[in-house]
Amino acid sequence: MDIKSGHSSPVMTDSPPISNARLTIRQNRLPYSSAAALSPNSNLLLTVPRKKTGVLDDVKSNGWLDAMKSSSPPPSLVNKDNFSSDATDMTYREWMQLKYPSALTSFEKIMSFAKGKRIALFLDYDGTLSPIVEEPDCAYMSSAMRSAVQNVAKYFPTAIISGRSRDKVYEFVNLSELYYAGSHGMDIMSPAGESLNHEHSRTVSVNEKGKDVNLFQPASEFLPMIDKVLCSLIESTNDIKGVKVEDNKFCISVHYRNVEEQNWGLVAQCVDDVIRTYPKLRLTHGRKVLEIRPVIDWNKGKAVTFLLESLGLSNCEDVLPIYVGDDRTDEDAFKVLRDGPNHGYGILVSAVPKDSNAFYSLRDPSEVMEFLKSLVTWKRSMG
Numbered sequence: 001m002d003i004k005s006g007h008s009s010p011v012m013t014d015s016p017p018i019s020n021a022r023l024t025i026r027q028n029r030l031p032y033s034s035a036a037a038l039s040p041n042s043n044l045l046l047t048v049p050r051k052k053t054g055v056l057d058d059v060k061s062n063g064w065l066d067a068m069k070s071s072s073p074p075p076s077l078v079n080k081d082n083f084s085s086d087a088t089d090m091t092y093r094e095w096m097q098l099k100y101p102s103a104l105t106s107f108e109k110i111m112s113f114a115k116g117k118r119i120a121l122f123l124d125y126d127g128t129l130s131p132i133v134e135e136p137d138c139a140y141m142s143s144a145m146r147s148a149v150q151n152v153a154k155y156f157p158t159a160i161i162s163g164r165s166r167d168k169v170y171e172f173v174n175l176s177e178l179y180y181a182g183s184h185g186m187d188i189m190s191p192a193g194e195s196l197n198h199e200h201s202r203t204v205s206v207n208e209k210g211k212d213v214n215l216f217q218p219a220s221e222f223l224p225m226i227d228k229v230l231c232s233l234i235e236s237t238n239d240i241k242g243v244k245v246e247d248n249k250f251c252i253s254v255h256y257r258n259v260e261e262q263n264w265g266l267v268a269q270c271v272d273d274v275i276r277t278y279p280k281l282r283l284t285h286g287r288k289v290l291e292i293r294p295v296i297d298w299n300k301g302k303a304v305t306f307l308l309e310s311l312g313l314s315n316c317e318d319v320l321p322i323y324v325g326d327d328r329t330d331e332d333a334f335k336v337l338r339d340g341p342n343h344g345y346g347i348l349v350s351a352v353p354k355d356s357n358a359f360y361s362l363r364d365p366s367e368v369m370e371f372l373k374s375l376v377t378w379k380r381s382m383g
């Protein structure tokens with residue numbers, strides 16, 4: 001498999017090393033040692049530093065709990081409507097003005113740079129196109145947002161890049177004209193009738209109309225392992241109230257948003273117990289979710305690079321890629337656009353100040369929608 005991987009993965013820095021921790025909760029005995037069964041292409045394999053300290057107290061030693069607590073804005077900072085309170089609004093405004101200007105107020109500036117260029121648009125799903133909600137299966141996109149995405153895709157090649165399984169995110173977005181990259185970019189699909197132009201992509205019939213799409217799945221060899229780990233995680237977390245284990249095909253999400261905070265350590269421990277026997281899997285943190293994925297050098301940033309190449313838009317001076325996302329996993333894409341040869345703008349969606357590799361910010365999905373509409377208006381005004 002010849003996959004260009006010119007950028008190093010920043011993901012590993014936010015993945016605490018796996019501990020040898022043991023708590024007094026049920027321990028999984030896995031019948032399967034994934035390392036032995038696996039022979040994925042070595043070009044894509046990452047080396048994950050794993051702590052081998054012998055005795056560690058618990059998952060706290062690895063900073064998992066700290067990462068879990070900081071993985072989503074605390075309720076004291078964000079009210080129900082996802083807007084900061086008056087007390088924190090000043091801090092937010094300072095952060096925005098000094099570090100990550102609003103992509104709405106900077107719209108003309110962005111567009112002056114975009115003049116004469118072809119825009120390629122990459123959109124994260126959860127927290128970007130749909131608001132964060134308690135129940136992952138209910139993160140619906142509004143029809144107004146769907147129209148905004150549909151309109152913008154008439155003018156610019158548009159891709160949805162999500163941690164969710166491709167099927168699930170397609171079900172939510174439901175626009176056949178877009179590119180989709182599910183499982184954090186490990187499951188890429190072209191619109192019907194289009195090709196991904198890669199020697200390892202394959203054509204399949206997907207929908208009821210039997211239309212052909214082109215798929216690229218760099219982690220397909222991991223599927224049997226992911227399925228086993230999924231079963232183990234469902235079983236081991238079964239007794240923890242509020243846990244949800246989500247099958248994202250090439251990765252797994254273990255949600256703790258609805259778990260009592262006092263039990264977050266148990267969740268982390270269950271995950272640790274399972275994945276410690278799978279050195280070919282690694283853990284990353286999302287918004288109140290632990291994400292387990294293959295140790296391959298592939299992420300949302302790589303997916304963006306891949307799609308730009310597929311579209312024939314890579315390394316072109318007259319192309320401006322724009323990526324909009326809210327999560328830590330989107331940082332890989334922001335970094336690629338900031339530092340890589342395909343220079344573009346990352347736009348962080350956040351209602352609270354945080355550090356990012358993005359250039360600009362938007363406060364929430366409603367501002368994302370406004371930004372998308374502005375892009376359409378701008379394009380139409382260009383004639």
Ligand SMILES: O=P(O)(O)OC[C@H]1O[C@H](O[C@H]2O[C@H](CO)[C@@H](O)[C@H](O)[C@H]2O)[C@H](O)[C@@H](O)[C@@H]1O
Nearest residue numbers: 125126132133134136139162163253257287289
């Ligand atoms: O890459 P994304 O499209 O942003 O997907 C990242 C994860 O999003 C989902 O979880 C998050 O949103 C849920 C619904 O608002 C929320 O309940 C959960 O706490 C968030 O972590 C999705 O369920 C995960 O599988 C994705 O990996």
